[in-house]
Each structure stands twice: as structure tokens, then as C-alpha cells.
Amino acid sequence: MKVAVIGSTGQLGTDLVKVFRGGHEVIALTHRDIEVENPDSCRVLEEHEPDAVVNTAAFHRTEDCELYPERAFLVNAVGAKNVAEVCSRIGAVCVYISTDYVFDGCKGAPYDEEDVPNPINAYGVSKLAGELFTRNYCEHSYVVRLASLFGVAGASGKGGNFVETVIGKARRGEELRVVDDVVMSPTYTVDAASAIRSLLESGAEYGVYHATNDGYCSWFEFAKAIFEILGVSASVKPISSSDFASRARRPRFSALTSVKGVKLRGWRDALKEYLKEKGHLT
Template sequence: MRVAVIGASGQLGSDIVFVLGDDAIPLTHQDVDVTDASSLDVIRDLKPDVIVNTAAYHKVDECELNPLKTFNVNSVGALNVAKIANEVDAINIYISTDFVFDGKKGRPYNEDDQPNPVNVYGLSKYIGEIVTRNYSRKYYIIRLASLFGVKGARGKGGNFIDKITEKARRGEPIRVVDDMIMSPTYTKDVARMLKKLLELRPEYGVYHMVNEGYCSWYELAKTVFEIIGWDADIKPIKTRDLNLVARRPLFSALENRRLHKLGFRMRPWREALKEYLVERGLVK
């Protein structure tokens, strides 16, 4: 199985490449720009069995101010990948997000729930989903949430855990929202489950793939420092206190219903978090 991984140097892409090992064909932004259809010619030459598209513009507030760039990467890019996947008869895997939902359900969203994005980023990813579904002969749409991985989210200046631990090192106060609920997810666990999915090749469609359970960002931050054993200056605030440019869904936790039906389970987020902190060298 030859798997072309677009965005191979990113937080998620790097772990997919690591887990797939010799099956992975890593493609960085220098190799492939999904917004430029001609740059995808390299995939025509490689003829992979699977294409995993992790490329995304995901700075949520910047997306609100730069809708053309956002839709170009997240939606038009998805169209370009779908077309080349059909051409080489590859399975097209589009990485999506919990932000396709509006957060009003009040409990975890499953794959059958109707998306209703409340910001430009979420809308662009939902359109990317529609394009993937309608243009791909063989596809999986994988919805993820609140990722943390060793590579960090370079486009965001590091993931959430990187940012709060760095603040703690500097002795700075840490203020985190306690009214935004999500599913913290370890990129290495996503990569491992994606490998299992590709080995099984179940029915095509949408799959949620997050660590089990959910919490607020404040609870996640508190748990990080409890595991590390640091006495950080951390206090809860409300989302409205941040004056964010883009609206956020306040409850966007996901349920892995379709994985459960296949007999697969992701481990609890606290367990995954501890392994991540060990991998980062923050816990022995």
C-alpha cells in the first residue's frame, strides 16, 4: 500500500508518515501546493494507492479575515486532490474538523449529525467535505478535533499545550476558557487508527477519529500541569472575554460512532495526553 501524505511536515502529517513507515510517500508544501492543480502532477507520476490530504489553512481568526485564501486552500484544494485521486484511482482521504458543527447540540456530534459551521474556517472545511464526497470515487472524510502532536501546529506557532507550558516556564499567568468543550486528540493516535482503517477498508464515507471523552480547554490545561507536576498560575475565563474575531462552537466534542461499529476504539484523551507529555520530555 503506497500512501501519499500531503502536508507531510506538519503536526498530523509527520505522525502519519512515521506510523506508516515505508508505505508513506511524504509530500511537503515544497513538493505539492494543493491550490495549484499543476503541482499535483507529481502524484500522477507516483501513482499511490491512497492520498491523505492534511494541507489546511486553519488559523481560525485569520481565516475570517482572509476568506479567499481560506477557501482556496481548504475547498479548492480539496477539489484538486479529488480530481487527481480519481485520475490515478487512489482512495482520497480528506482531513476535516469538529468546526463544521455549530456547537448547539449540547452533546457529542456523530457522523450523521448535520453540519452547520459558524465561521469561515468551518465553512471552508465543510465545502471541502462536500467536494470530496461529490467528486471522489473512493474517499474517507476524517473529522478530527483539538490536535496535539510533537511537531506542533507550526502555522499557529505551536499547539495549545506547547503554548501553555512555555508560559508556565516563564512564570506568566495562564488564562484559559472553561466554556468551550471539545475532544483533545493526539496526532499519533489518529495516525495509528488511520492505518487500521486503511488495512480494513470499510465502507467509504465520514468517520470521526478523536480520543475518547471530552473536556473544556481549562480542564485540559489543568490536567497537563497535574500530570507534569507544575504549580502553574492558571485561572478560567469565558470565551466572550477573548474578543475573538471568529465565532467558535461552544460544544464541538465528537463521537466516534462509525469506528465503534467497526469494533475500533480510540483511547481516552487523558491517557493519550500522558504519552504525549512523556514524548515531549515533560514527564518521565
């Protein structure tokens, strides 16, 4: 299979390239190679004639999406439409990477693929629009919802990832205050990339899939787990999300699960693997 990865230098894109290279031909497209909001720029996909395109491009700093919703829609929604249209034209399968933030967090239990989205911030609304554009403009498409990613490359759009942020703060002796009332499914980008590869290889029915590491925790529990695994003592203080000034509303409980047979290892095992890969753990 020839697979084009849009956002190939991003946190997920980096691991998608690695994971697909073990058995497939990869066209790694950086932001310089393609600007998803520009339909002319998306024509670069036609030149490569891929069998599948994985679109990881996003404007995803939640606070900035609230400030600049037009930009969020341009990249996350119009960009998804442009990519899906080209895929449809050239007969490529289109994979759109989405988020747990399409849900409002009121369910109080993990969301599966049958649950109805109801995003409560501009980022989530724009990503849901991207999902709909992808599904409605490319018949042969997958929407893969991920959450709370950590990968060796770190999110270029967010300036790193949570794991590195807390480790860095602890090293500098800074106080660690982490919210304990927001629950999510931490997900290792290597595992998410492998799930996306399996989906494409299996030829599973087109549609929406959740692909997060198994289980869930609060950000506070996640921070504590990092230091437990590292065997480092660090003082982590639980705080409430109301202690943080924020423009965007965020879902309080956005854990994901799959009723479509996607099964990834537990998040603690994945975190341990990440810490090894990153060289924090020998």
C-alpha cells in the first residue's frame, strides 16, 4: 500500500511514518509540502497517487481555537473537506484524525463510537465539522478519534506534551499543580499509529473508530503515574479545573472506548514504553 501522511513531522505523524514504513511505501508530507486549507496545494496528493491518505493536520491549541475560530475551521474543517475531495477523486482511502473533544463529557462513562457527539468548544466543533466533511465527501473514509497524545516528537502545535512538561517542571524544582477533576484516556502515538495501520490493512468497514490506550485517569493520576514509573519522588498537588482561568470549556470526562473491536494496551504499559523510548527509563 502507498500511504501519504499529512503532518508527517508532527507528534502522531512521526510515528505514523515509522509504523507504516515497516511494510508499506510512505509519502511523508510536511506542512511545507501541503497546506490543507488551500485546495490547490492539496493537489500535491494527486501527483503521488496514494492508496490511502492520513490527515493529521490540525489547529488544536484549545484556547487559541476559542480566540480564532475562523482559523480552527479553516484547518480542521475546510482542510478536511479539501483532503477528502482529493481522496475521493483519486480513489484513495481518507483517514481523518479526530478527538475526544467532540463529546461534552456529561456521560460519566467512556464514550464509544455509537455515542452522539456534542462538542462544547470551538476546537471540538471544528473537528466534528472535519469528521462530517471527511465522511460525506469521501465514501471510503475512516474517522479515528484519539485523545491526550504523548509521543517522542511532542506536539508541534502545542509545544510538547504533558509528560515532558511535568518531567521538565519536576527537574527544575517547580511546583506541580495538576487538575484532578478532568478524566481522559492517555494515548501513546506509537499505539495509535499501529491501530490506524491495522484498520487500513484489515479493510474494516468505513466509519468512525476510537483508538485510545485502554483505561482512563485524571491528569493528576497521570502525572503521579509518570513519577511512580520513573521511581522519582515529586510533589504533585491536585487542584480543581476551576482554579485555572480558561477561555474554552472542556469536557470533564472524555475517556474513549471502542465497541468496534479496536483494542490497545493499557495506558500505564504504554506510558512505560514511551518513557523507555524517550530515554527517561532504562
